[in-house]
Amino acid sequence: MIVEVKLPEISENVNEGDVTKVLVAPGDVVAVDQPLVELETEKAVFEVPSTAAGLVTEVMVKAGDTLGVGGVIARIDTEAKQGASAPAAATQPAAPAEKPAPVSAESPRPSAPAASPAPAPAVAAPAAPIAETIRDTVVAVAQEQGTPAPASPSVRRLARELGVDVNRVRGTGPGGRISAEDVHAYAKSIIAAATSGAAAPGVATAPAGAGVAARALPDFTRFGEIERTPMSKVRAITAQSMAWAWNTVPHVTQHDEADITQLEAARKKFAPRVEAAGGKLTMTAILTTVCASALRRFPDFNASIDVARGEIVHKKYVNVGVAVDTDRGLLVPVVRDVDQKNLTAVSVEISQLADRARNKRIMPDDLEGGNFTISNLGGIGGVGFTPIVYAPEVAILGVSRAAMRPVYANGAFEPRLVLPLSLSYDHRLIDGAAAARFLRWVCEALEDPILLALEG
Ligand code: CAO
Numbered sequence: 001m002i003v004e005v006k007l008p009e010i011s012e013n014v015n016e017g018d019v020t021k022v023l024v025a026p027g028d029v030v031a032v033d034q035p036l037v038e039l040e041t042e043k044a045v046f047e048v049p050s051t052a053a054g055l056v057t058e059v060m061v062k063a064g065d066t067l068g069v070g071g072v073i074a075r076i077d078t079e080a081k082q083g084a085s086a087p088a089a090a091t092q093p094a095a096p097a098e099k100p101a102p103v104s105a106e107s108p109r110p111s112a113p114a115a116s117p118a119p120a121p122a123v124a125a126p127a128a129p130i131a132e133t134i135r136d137t138v139v140a141v142a143q144e145q146g147t148p149a150p151a152s153p154s155v156r157r158l159a160r161e162l163g164v165d166v167n168r169v170r171g172t173g174p175g176g177r178i179s180a181e182d183v184h185a186y187a188k189s190i191i192a193a194a195t196s197g198a199a200a201p202g203v204a205t206a207p208a209g210a211g212v213a214a215r216a217l218p219d220f221t222r223f224g225e226i227e228r229t230p231m232s233k234v235r236a237i238t239a240q241s242m243a244w245a246w247n248t249v250p251h252v253t254q255h256d257e258a259d260i261t262q263l264e265a266a267r268k269k270f271a272p273r274v275e276a277a278g279g280k281l282t283m284t285a286i287l288t289t290v291c292a293s294a295l296r297r298f299p300d301f302n303a304s305i306d307v308a309r310g311e312i313v314h315k316k317y318v319n320v321g322v323a324v325d326t327d328r329g330l331l332v333p334v335v336r337d338v339d340q341k342n343l344t345a346v347s348v349e350i351s352q353l354a355d356r357a358r359n360k361r362i363m364p365d366d367l368e369g370g371n372f373t374i375s376n377l378g379g380i381g382g383v384g385f386t387p388i389v390y391a392p393e394v395a396i397l398g399v400s401r402a403a404m405r406p407v408y409a410n411g412a413f414e415p416r417l418v419l420p421l422s423l424s425y426d427h428r429l430i431d432g433a434a435a436a437r438f439l440r441w442v443c444e445a446l447e448d449p450i451l452l453a454l455e456g
Pocket of ligand 1: 323
């Protein structure tokens with residue numbers, strides 16, 4: 001029997017992807033779950049497994065094709081014997097007999113703009129519409145001249161509370177006077193633009209979805225040889241979300257240090273048990289568990305800001321993202337409900353997620369729903385860094401390299417293993433004192449894990 005293997009539902013808001021590699025050819029015998037193609041979407045690169053076992057008679061896609069959900073990837077003869085050759089007509093990858101499910105204008109769009117694989121133009125087009133460019137000029141001139149925006153103190157206060165620059169709001173009142181409604185409308189337009197990826201007031205965008213304001217580049221060839229390569233989707237989305245976070249979130253980074261001498265000894269002692277369960281007891285896994293307790297204890301760190309509605313969204317679940325360095329760039333898979341899992345389970349899950357991220361088996365759903373992120377660069381080195389908050393989360397913990405240091409205690413210097421930690425946070429929601437308390441609590445829990453049982 002000939003079975004058509006189709007692209008299944010990927011995730012909410014993702015309806016298609018680009019085929020980056022075809023992993024089978026007509027004549028191959030495949031098993032269930034064997035990868036057929038590698039697909040790149042706005043959110044991830046992953047392999048699509050076969051749902052049938054048998055002889056591949058036709059491959060309906062080739063690298064570079066866009067494949068919609070429901071589109072046929074391959075035809076498989078489930079009754080053919082191993083070693084049987086494929087029909088002659090199917091020895092070459094065929095043109096799709098059935099068009100992949102088209103993505104119409106009415107189809108729901110991905111949350112982020114699709115990055116065009118086309119190389120960026122030599123001179124990038126203006127990112128913002130003309131009206132907005134004019135607005136930028138008006139704002140810049142007014143600021144240069146020190147002209148105050150025509151708004152009452154209460155409207156200014158509202159703008160401040162919503163994190164809106166009142167100078168950018170277009171007033172609809174007499175003489176361009178700015179009302180509370182104008183401020184709300186402006187805040188909504190920022191949110192709408194940020195979620196649709198469209199060019200919006202104050203939100204940086206670029207034609208290739210890079211999320212950075214496009215400016216004409218100098219002609220680099222005047223200075224030497226250059227090579228242009230298209231941005232991958234992962235790179236384009238990273239650029240977009242980092243630029244959005246950088247432009248939206250007023251960042252502050254709090255630094256602290258934890259003495260992990262005893263913890264490191266315990267980690268080494270219990271590592272074999274976790275290994276037997278299929279994971280690795282790493283500092284990242286321990287921090288994920290400790291931070292989950294801290295997020296429960298300090299709920300403002302487990303929240304998001306809804307600027308348009310002037311509300312804070314506190315989450316009753318504790319999902320923690322872990323930054324993973326892959327050869328395609330940074331991916332942040334999410335460990336869900338960390339507070340409900342023991343350290344062994346968290347260690348196993350992080351090991352699996354990191355492997356899947358690196359082996360292109362991560363699914364878009366694995367990358368969604370984080371409340372807080374941990375970025376551990378300590379395996380590489382460094383004494384500190386200022387991570388960018390992965391908005392709409394409100395805080396991220398950067399981890400640098402633990403090192404032996406002479407620490408003065410009980411009247412003498414002792415060699416201690418010290419772990420540098422850097423907590424970046426969204427100052428719209430979190431004040432410095434709260435950040436200092438959060439990070440101190442994390443340090444104390446690393447130094448005395450009994451705190452987790454007492455207060456976590
Ligand atoms: N200080 C000192 N040593 C550390 C350390 C730290 N903070 N963190 C890890 N190490 C050591 C580990 O002990 C391990 O050594 P051994 O092999 O001798 O035990 C080694 O570094 C490698 O660690 P690991 O990779 O196995 O485990 P991990 O928890 O450190 O890392 C992961 C897991 C997925 C977080 C990591 O591989 C990774 O991808 N890190 C990069 C994250 C990143 O790119 N962040 C930047 C985001 S912004 O661009």
